[in-house]
Amino acid sequence: MSRMAITLIVGALGVVFDTTIVSVALNNLAEDLDTTLSTIQWVSTGYMLAVFVTIPLAGWAQSRLGGCRLWVVTLGGFLAGSILSALAWNATSLIAFRIVQGLAGGIMMPLMYTLLMQTAKGRNIGKVMAIITVPTALGPILGPVLGGLILSLADWRWLFLINIPFCLVGIWLARRNLPDDRPEAGRPRVRLDTVGLLLLCPGSAALLYGLSQVDGSAGFASAQVLIPLLAGIALVGGFTVRALTRASAPLVDVRMFRHRSVASSSTLLFLGGISLFGSMMLLPLYFQQVRGATPLGAGLLLIPQGVGALVARGLAGRYMDRVGPRAVALVAFAFVAASTVPFAFVTADTDKILLMAALFARGVALGAAMIAPMGAAFVGLEHEEIPDASMITRVAQQIGGAVGVAVLIVILQRNIGDAHTPDALADGFDHAFWWSVALTAAAMPLCLLLPDPPEPTPPTADKAQDSSKD
Structure with missing residues (x-):
């Protein structure tokens, strides 16, 4: 391994x-x-x-x-x-x-x-x-x-x-x-679902393209956003209907959502993507537009969040195996929301040390919040079901990220307006960060739908292992 x-x-x-x-x-x-x-x-x-x-x-x-x-x-x-x-x-x-x-x-x-x-x-x-x-x-x-x-x-x-x-x-x-x-020579080959490919791939791309075009005062109401979004929804919807009624293997088996682990994890990863990618857009913009940092300076200021996410790996993984992903995800999402609150009060003069400490705490919480549902998605799945679960969770996180960036850009632009002074710009960022807090908090009840924690090992098994060692 x-x-x-x-x-x-x-x-x-x-x-x-x-x-x-x-x-x-x-x-x-x-x-x-x-x-x-x-x-x-x-x-x-x-x-x-x-x-x-x-x-x-x-x-x-x-x-x-x-x-x-x-x-x-x-x-x-x-x-x-x-x-x-x-x-x-x-x-x-x-x-x-x-x-x-x-x-x-x-x-x-x-x-x-x-x-x-x-x-x-x-x-x-x-x-x-x-x-x-x-x-x-x-x-x-x-x-x-x-x-x-x-x-x-x-x-x-x-x-x-x-x-x-x-x-x-x-x-x-x-x-x-x-x-x-490699597949065995005599083994039947899986046929490519060509029709599904022509529905799902352009549909997913159209959804992402529409979300990426959200800017200006019109926001989601502009034609450059609505047309690709509606086209994407129609194509993905058509793929879903076809996949549910198709006898042979579809491009992506959407029936995987019958597993509570896949359905709840994908939803949480969608909301986690909003929080992760949305904040990754807001934070560098705040440091550059309000604090006057260079691209390199903004990157250096964001290091504590990345370090926190790196630290979270071992902690989240260890506790997931002990208490299960449900408890880890619930605590993690609560801390993501709490550690984002300080940014909803930022000004042009907020102490950088305080912000970097908040970023480290947010990184730890965000790392755990993404690891828990990712791992939970695979609980109870068969070997051949894992590729579909991998694709579904990956797409859910990426679309969540696109939605988060699009929504927070609209909120930020509408609150900034014609602001030019650092203090006026900071007020616009405050509103956007409050929305980020709210979207993260919305994920907390869904954490309760994640799979149950692992059952403890029976005492007899432990004794057998101990006796074998002796």
Whole structure:
């Protein structure tokens, strides 16, 4: 398990760092490539849309190629996209090559969850989740800082060249350490649900695109938001109806929601995504717009939250295996809401030490709040059900993040209005952070729906183990 975990984490770090590094570089990219911010933001938006297109393909692709070969192929695709992005000659080519990266990255993250969960076979889920979340915990810590350092010391192309060692070492480790799990030669091959693919992938991408276009005074009422949102809802709805009535295996088995573990965990991850990604948008903007910090400075100020999330891994995993995910999630979401409250009172002169202490506490709570429902989703599932659960929970978290960013952007813009002074801007951020607190608190009752804590080991089993040791 440990060698497999290290192998997967090394490869996944390139994907996680790539997302957070680029987020602090949009202004520089717009200047260097002589384009507008509205155009260059597609470097991030196009990547996210591509990720959504391929997430549903992870289960089918694994059944055809096997986990090891699929991991190597997608890591190679991400490497190719990184090299091409570094060689981009204008904004259009950079956006296109970022989409190549996203197509590979969309499969890699749910595949990592699936491989480790299938290896664990339902045992020590808390410990497994602590391992799986290493890349997502390190990304917010190191990504913005690396991005700021690269831009201050070198050309923007190094934002993508830095992925090369992660990819090369990841491929080498995968070929050495991952088991050869290719399907047997005579085994019937799983057919691709082509119609489901044409419904779900564009539908998910349309939903994300619509949410990403929420800006200006019109907010959700604008045509550029409503048209893709309604189209996405119609396509995803059509896929759901078809998947529920389809006799053979659909692209994603939505009947997995009959498991309380999957249904409750996905809902919590959706709300957790709102809190995580929404605040990841608000916090850097506050430090830059109200406090006048540079991108590197904002990244450094956010380090305590990432460190807190890293610390939470071991604690949350240990207590999940002892008391179950329900209690861990309930306490964690309560602390996320409580540790966000100080930001609802921020001014232009709030002490940075106080804010960094609150960020550390929030990071610990947020890390546990994401780990608990992620692990709970796999409780009681069969080996062949794990890929669908991985995809469903991943999509729920990502859509929650898109919703969180969209909603909080509208709230922030409407409260900032024409404000230009730091104090007036801070008042607008106060309102947005209060909404973040409320959305997080809404998740707390749902924590009670997570699976029951594990039953204690019978005394006879313990005695048998002790006698065998003697």
